[in-house]
Amino acid sequence: MSAIDIHDLSVTFPDGTTGLADVNLSVRPEEFVVLIGPSGSGKTTLLRTIAGFVPASAGHVALGGEDVTRVPPDKRNIGMVFQQHAVWPHMTVAANVAYPLKMRGVDKRGRSDRVARALELVGLDGFAARRPDSLSGGQRQRVALARAIIADPTALLLDEALSALDEPLRDNLRRELVTLTRREGLTTVHVTHDRSEALSIADRVVVLDRGRVRQIAAPQDLVARPATAGVAAFIADAALLDATFDSAVTSGPLTWSPEEVDFVDEPSPALTLAVLPSAVEVLPADTPDALPAQIRSVLYDSRDWSVTLDAAGAVFRATVRGARPRVGDAASIRIRRPLAYPA
Template sequence: MSAIDIHDLSVTFPDGTTGLADVNLSVRPEEFVALIGPSGSGKTTLLRTIAGFVPPSTGHVALGGEDVTRVPPEKRRIGMVFQQHAVWPHMTVAANVAYPLKMRGVDKRGRGERVDRALELVGLDGFAQRRPDSLSGGQRQRVALARAIIADPTALLLDEALSALDEPLRDNLRRELVTLTRREGLTTVHVTHDRSEALSIADRVVVLDRGRIQQIATPQDLVHRPATARVAAFIADAALLDASFTDAVTSGTLTWAPDEVEFLGSPTPELTLAVLPAAVEVLPAGTPGALPAEVRSVLYDSGDWSVTLDAMGTVFRAIVRGVRPEVGDQVSMRIRRPLAYPA
């Protein structure tokens, strides 16, 4: 499969809105990359620019080393799956899947053999003569996926392709998608608003904000070493605190020695601290040297309790093991090793 290379890419819409600004990204052959970011961050614009639906204002897009910046979408040999199933109701499953081959002039016999294989790959063997209205949402999305991969695309682009599905169907299809892309060696770019989905299925995650790439990292590095305070807040639900640094790091009444803080970037007099949920220790009310806090919410999370705490007028996330806290409980909290970024 082909690499995707994006150089100095910018998109400015007719009303003057910036969609993308100076984006540089290389997706390796057979790599699975997820694009994620807040609403309006530019992730869908980037995907649609790769596909050719959005013309860049500046910069270049290359597929397999070939500059396709001005090549129309239908000539880029890209497979694309959208959030809505986008299957044609008047066609059988086989006809839906075969459509790209028919447009390329592949003969009927050749189409039939490849349709059978594509349907088998997505778990729909035996469904060729069914009509889309007889299928479930997950099955229709599998039809769309089979249609996207049948013509041996240079890359597979997924635009919120799983978000319209309910759990556990969505989880099942997510797993099948990863298996399929690995087995077929597909270079894949996947837009999602679901942080846990991006972290669970991607080789690397690209975080965008306001049209710019904020970080490109493996899921592990992204969670444990966010590049900026905003990335930490978005990806890991970190609470952000203003702080200053002289001989110690100080935020309000809280003070840490320099070796008790993890500096990401050079220490500066003004800092932003990111407090990850794992850095918050929840203790009994009145614990000496700890910060008074009140439990604001409690959710069950895989055997533990995900809680929000109000302390100093700031909301912190934390994980509590054992006995369930109750909303309104008075507790204490201690922050261990916050991440420090130049303000």
């Protein structure tokens, strides 16, 4: 499979709205990259610009080393799966999957063999003669995936392709998708609004905000060390605090020595602190040298409790083990090694 290279890519819509601004991204051959960001961040715009559905205002898009910036979508040899599977109801499963080959002039026998293999790859062997209205939502999405990969695309693009499915079907198809792309060596770019999905399936995650790339990193690196305070809040549920730095770092009633703070960039007099849930220790009420807090919400998360707490005018996220805390209970917290960013 081929690499995707994006250089200084910008998109400005007719009404003057900025869709993308100076985006640079290289997706390696056979890599699975996930685009994520808040609503309106530009993730879908970037995917559709790679596909050719949104024209670039500036910059370049290359597939396999070939500049395709001005090449129409149907000439880019890209497989694409949308949130709504777009399976044609009047065609059989086989006819749906074979359609890209038919448009390329592949003969009927050649189409039949490749349809059979594509359906086997997505777990639908034996479904060729079925009509889409007899399939479940997950099966129809598999048909769309088979249609996207049957013509050996340069890259596979997924636009919220799993978001319309219910759990646990979504989780099962997510796992199958990762296995399929690895086995077939597909270069894949996937857009999702689901943070846990992005972190679980990506080789690298691209975080966008307001049309700009804020960070590109492996999932474990992204969670452990967000590049900006905004990324920390979006990806890791960090609480953000205004702070000052002189001989110590101070935010309201909280003070840390410089050695107790993780400076992500060069220290500056004005800081934004990002307090990750893992940095918040929840203690009994009235614990000495701890900050008074009150539990606002409690959710069960696997074997632990995910809690939010009000303290010092801010809302913190933390994890608690053992007995279930109660909403409204008094508590105390200590914050260890907040991340510090220049304000």
